[in-house]
Amino acid sequence: MTEILRASASACSNIAFIKYWGKQDFDLNVPLNDSLSMNLSAAVTTTTVEWDSSLSQDEIYLDGERILDGRGVRVSRFLDRIREQWYRMSARVASVNSFPAGTGVASSASGFAALATAAIGAFHEGLPDEVEMTRWARRGSGSACRSIQAGFVEWTAGSEDQSSFSRQFCPQDHWDLCDLIVLVSRKSKAISSSDGHRLAIAHPFMEARQEVLPARILALKGALANRDFRTFGELVEHEALEVQAIMMSGRPAALYMQPETLRVIHGLRRWRNEDGLPVYFTLDAGPNVHVLCEGREADQVLERLQQLVPGVEILVNRPGPAATLHQNHLL
Amino acid sequence: MTEILRASASACSNIAFIKYWGKQDFDLNVPLNDSLSMNLSAAVTTTTVEWDSSLSQDEIYLDGERILDGRGVRVSRFLDRIREQWYRMSARVASVNSFPAGTGVASSASGFAALATAAIGAFHEGLPDEVEMTRWARRGSGSACRSIQAGFVEWTAGSEDQSSFSRQFCPQDHWDLCDLIVLVSRKSKAISSSDGHRLAIAHPFMEARQEVLPARILALKGALANRDFRTFGELVEHEALEVQAIMMSGRPAALYMQPETLRVIHGLRRWRNEDGLPVYFTLDAGPNVHVLCEGREADQVLERLQQLVPGVEILVNRPGPAATLHQNHLL
Structure with missing residues (x-):
């Protein structure tokens, strides 16, 4: 049976x-x-x-x-x-x-x-x-x-x-936090995340990173609990750049950022410094930029991004739900 | 008198x-x-x-x-x-x-x-x-x-x-080594070199950098003495990315690279990996890319760079002379 x-x-x-x-x-x-x-x-x-x-x-x-x-x-x-x-x-x-x-x-x-x-x-x-x-x-x-x-x-x-x-x-x-993912590139990565994790182990900077992380995590939890967006953003951006730094200074170098990645990053740092727009970014092991802002700024940030990198697809995210069982079967 | x-x-x-x-x-x-x-x-x-x-x-x-x-x-x-x-x-x-x-x-x-x-x-x-x-x-x-x-x-x-x-x-x-400086940007830097040196002192990765440097310097001297361009280039590129990594992961972040910087870097890594062209790069505390090759490849590299970033000025250098006294007075 x-x-x-x-x-x-x-x-x-x-x-x-x-x-x-x-x-x-x-x-x-x-x-x-x-x-x-x-x-x-x-x-x-x-x-x-x-x-x-x-x-x-x-x-x-x-x-x-x-x-x-x-x-x-x-x-x-x-x-x-x-x-x-x-x-x-x-x-x-x-x-x-x-x-x-x-x-x-x-x-x-x-x-x-x-x-x-x-x-x-x-x-x-x-x-x-x-x-x-x-x-x-x-x-x-x-x-x-x-x-x-x-x-x-x-x-x-x-x-x-x-x-x-x-x-x-x-x-x-x-917290109504938005992550606007700017899909800079769809090409597969030259160095996979799995290989990246392996390279990290041998990287001379990893020990120092482990030492500074507990204080950073504590500070970030405080900012997240208090919805303190500027403190949150500063910490998240610093963390993103630190991990990219470790990736690109490994051997071999994992240089995930593309020209458009930097165009978005420099653009939003300019908006923040010159126009006072509260917007920060983070990155993953890839060229896409995760642009972070609060819900009330999302429309303005989306519009600016569309002007900065015309034609590039942007995925607008808010805090998502848990993994759930349901009855919408695919089979 | x-x-x-x-x-x-x-x-x-x-x-x-x-x-x-x-x-x-x-x-x-x-x-x-x-x-x-x-x-x-x-x-x-x-x-x-x-x-x-x-x-x-x-x-x-x-x-x-x-x-x-x-x-x-x-x-x-x-x-x-x-x-x-x-x-x-x-x-x-x-x-x-x-x-x-x-x-x-x-x-x-x-x-x-x-x-x-x-x-x-x-x-x-x-x-x-x-x-x-x-x-x-x-x-x-x-x-x-x-x-x-x-x-x-x-x-x-x-x-x-x-x-x-x-x-x-x-x-x-x-050694007929060439440095083709791609003048990506003339804008003044957001963080001066002097400030950068100060930020470096407080950077958690600097201690690990000091530990790995003696072996790297020794290896580089060997490659330079032997005119071993590939070993030389690998070491120089790694060193350049390591220093950029420290700059950009400091607080505040010194993000000297511009979109065009990465366009040149990814371009020459592609020429090297796909076409076997022996070309490497280094960077300073700024967005310009120093493209390194041997004299026999200089014309080809210059031509490729001109096609990659049209209109961008490029300064072609070879090993230069000592500082010297002379009689061509400006006053």
Whole structure:
């Protein structure tokens, strides 16, 4: 008799204000340091998992197409972890992103948060508690850890699998913070994030970074709790430049910034210094600029960005919801 | 009776392959670390000094105009040091640059090397020895230290005034190395080099930088001695990105790179990786890109750069000569 267990889930990607860069454990994605992020309301992955006892191997579909490359292998390796714990069936997995594929917005955070939720939700009477779910997501992709809970989320680095998990720091409606992602380039990166994490370990500046981070995280939490946008922005921008600095001064150099990245950065620093517009930025391991402002400035900032880099796509995000199970099955 | 003592000198600017960033002594410009540079044949300052006992105060002329701002004060403060040692007369100083003013090519190195040579040459029977002259130039502007001798020059950081000086590492004709300076921007910098040196002292990454530098300098000297362009280029590029990394991750951030800076950098990395063209870059505390290649590739590199950033001025340099006294007086 064929047994089929099915569930669907959606999860947001997230942007880190304090970054995850460098790992203690490369298999389980235990990071070097704590990090802090906001879920991105406009960058959502929806995934359906169908555990099917009649399948001889996993079938993975992304945006409607069967995936047979390394991305599929990564999904199967994650499903293996779940199979070790529960049933030993193969699965049919379908996944779609709300944002255009290959835009340079990391879909691994939203992807593995949705996958973990759907895959475990399919054969679990109610989900395990949220903290346990962040551990599962983390094993798939480190930053996915922070996409399980809503709003603003803190990931405690910990020292091994059990002690490395996320918790909500502030709920979704705590602060109307906007992240306007300027999609500068869709080209794949010369140095992957995985390789970047490895390079970080050997980087001579990483030890000093670990020493300054606890005070920075504490200051950032204060600014976030108080909705003190200027203090928040100064800290986030400094953190972003520090991580880019480490990336580009490694060997080999990971020079993620493109000309347009700097055009946006210099532009918004000019608006801030000359016009007093409260706007800051952060970056990820890529050329896209995450432009941060409060909701009341969002329209003005969007308009200025459209004039500064005409034709470049911009994704407007607010604090996003938690990963959730639902009935809108893709399979 | 009026006494007049006059001399003229010319000196090249220089580009550092290992950078001078951070000082032990801010008054005497004693640096944190050793550095290594090449004189720039196309970036020359010529200066005439006329010590005149009838003058009540210094008169400073730059490119034909009387200077009454901070630049003049800096020249007079340097002349004060010489007056302490020798005669106590005021001076008339005229200085011209072979390269357009305000191009973002540091003229303080060539400027203070020429000034020291002319000012001391005017009342010294033959100049003091070269090493002593590098100490004098250094007191005016740190990097001027490396513009006294010809070709490729090493500045030993030392620990105080007496032990901080330069020596030639390789003569001018040792290697036909080209530095094509792409003059990306002529705008004045938001954070001056002097402020940058101060920020460096407080930067959490500087200690780790000091630890890795001795091995890097040794490796670079080996590559330079052997004319091993690829090893040389890899080391120089890494050093340049490391110093930019420290600049941009300081508080406040010194973000000297402009969009065009990255356009040139990504361009030449593409030529190198895709076409095998041996070309590397370095940067200073500014947006201009110093594109490095061997003489046999210079024409091809120049042509590619002109196509990559049309209309942008490019200054073609080869290893330059020593600072020298001559009779082409400007006064």
